[in-house]
Each structure stands twice: as structure tokens, then as C-alpha cells.
Amino acid sequence: MEHLTIEQARALINRTLPISAELELFEHWRNCKICRGILKPIVVEKAQEKYEISQSVIFWYPFYVGDLQFRVYFTTKYIVAVGIGKRMIFNTEFVQVGWEEVERFHRGFLDSFVKYFISGSPVIYKDIFPFFTSTFFSKTVLYWTYLIPHGRTVSYGELAEWVGGRRYSRAVGQALARNKLPILIPRHRVIQAGGKPGNFTAGVELKVKLLKLEKKYLAELKMGKNDPGNSQTY
Numbered sequence: 001m002e003h004l005t006i007e008q009a010r011a012l013i014n015r016t017l018p019i020s021a022e023l024e025l026f027e028h029w030r031n032c033k034i035c036r037g038i039l040k041p042i043v044v045e046k047a048q049e050k051y052e053i054s055q056s057v058i059f060w061y062p063f064y065v066g067d068l069q070f071r072v073y074f075t076t077k078y079i080v081a082v083g084i085g086k087r088m089i090f091n092t093e094f095v096q097v098g099w100e101e102v103e104r105f106h107r108g109f110l111d112s113f114v115k116y117f118i119s120g121s122p123v124i125y126k127d128i129f130p131f132f133t134s135t136f137f138s139k140t141v142l143y144w145t146y147l148i149p150h151g152r153t154v155s156y157g158e159l160a161e162w163v164g165g166r167r168y169s170r171a172v173g174q175a176l177a178r179n180k181l182p183i184l185i186p187r188h189r190v191i192q193a194g195g196k197p198g199n200f201t202a203g204v205e206l207k208v209k210l211l212k213l214e215k216k217y218l219a220e221l222k223m224g225k226n227d228p229g230n231s232q233t234y
């Protein structure tokens with residue numbers, strides 16, 4: 001396979017390609033230093049993006065999927081955090097709104113989020129921004145993680161290699177532990193070398209379940225189910 005073009009690299013980070021195309025490119029770039037060299041400046045550019053949230057308001061909306069409690073935090077432009085479980089993730093509770101407001105600014109998100117937990121189909125959203133991740137290094141880790149496609153897993157060591165070297169493994173683990181956008185930034189797809197699931201703030205059980213769901217979804221996709229793409233632009 002040929003190396004990534006800049007257009008392909010941009011399409012990967014903007015999540016505009018069908019899943020089948022992402023998977024095909026991934027099998028190449030995960031092991032290709034040249035391609036990771038093409039992706040790196042795009043990841044860095046993303047990690048340097050600034051978004052002044054102080055001027056707008058952060059809303060939040062609580063909801064359930066089965067027994068699991070969630071809170072989505074968002075602005076009119078971005079989804080900025082997702083809380084799983086009862087644990088409060090912020091001291092300030094921001095402005096609580098109804099689902100109409102989520103629907104208004106992030107159309108399709110809630111429906112697809114619920115569906116994801118049932119069928120493993122991708123979550124649809126317009127844009128995310130890791131606003132609550134403060135350091136450049138952590139943001140870099142999160143954007144590399146963002147590039148791991150549906151149903152695929154990567155070890156902490158491999159992710160550290162992409163970020164800059166195996167010596168960053170521990171720091172990578174710490175950055176992932178502070179990810180405030182679980183599911184959307186697929187931290188659950190980063191596992192221990194040898195296949196053990198490793199940590200997940202919302203519980204290892206859930207991590208294993210999500211990976212199984214995603215694999216099942218991909219198997220169905222392979223059998224000829226329509227490839228919906230990531231549908232981020234709706």
C-alpha cells in the first residue's frame with residue numbers, strides 16, 4: 001500500500017472517511033514510520049487548537065443507557081466532556097438543560113450514543129474539544145488515541161511509540177486516565193500488551209463489553225451491512 005496523502009491524513013483526524021477506509025489505512029499507518037510522520041504535524045496542530053470557552057456557556061445534560069448514568073457537557077459548538085457513572089467529574093455543575101438543547105446543537109448525538117451501547121454502531125457527533133485537558137502533551141496523546149478506528153485496539157507501548165517513544169508509556173497512561181471524553185476519544189481501545197484490558201475509569205467490565213460490541217459491529221459490517229462512515233458532518 002502507498003503512504004498516506006495529506007488529504008487522507010486530514011480526513012482521518014476529521015473522521016470523514018467510511019469506517020472500512022479508516023480500517024484499511026490504519027493497518028498500514030500503525031506500523032509505518034513515514035505515515036506517522038505525515039500524521040504527526042496534523043495531530044500537533046489539533047493539540048494546539050485553542051477554543052475560548054469562557055465566552056460561551058457550558059451546558060450539561062444527564063441521561064441513562066440501561067443502568068449506566070451519563071452526563072454530556074457541551075457548548076453550542078463542541079462536546080467538551082462525557083461523564084460515566086455517578087462520580088462527579090466537575091465541582092461546578094454548569095447549566096443543566098433538557099435533551100432538546102443537546103439535540104439542537106449536537107443533532108443525532110444522543111440517539112447514536114444509546115445505539116452504540118446496544119449495537120456497537122459509531123457515535124455521531126459534530127465536533128469534540130478536549131477542553132478539560134490542559135497540557136499539550138496530554139492533548140497529543142488524546143488525538144493519537146482519536147485515530148484508533150472502531151473495533152481496533154492498540155497497546156500503551158504502541159501508543160507511546162506514536163507519541164514519541166516507549167519511554168512515554170507511563171505518561172501516556174496518565175493522560176488517558178484524565179480523558180474527559182470517554183467513548184468519543186476511544187481510550188477504551190488502548191489495552192495492555194498481551195491483550196489484557198488494562199484500566200478504564202468507568203470500569204474494566206465496561207471496557208471489555210465495548211470492545212466486544214465494536215468487534216461484533218465490524219463483523220456485521222464485513223458481512224455486507226452498510227458502512228455508515230463516521231457521519232460527523234451532518
Ligand SMILES: [Zn+2]
Pocket residue numbers: 002003004028029032033034035036
Ligand atoms: Zn506509510
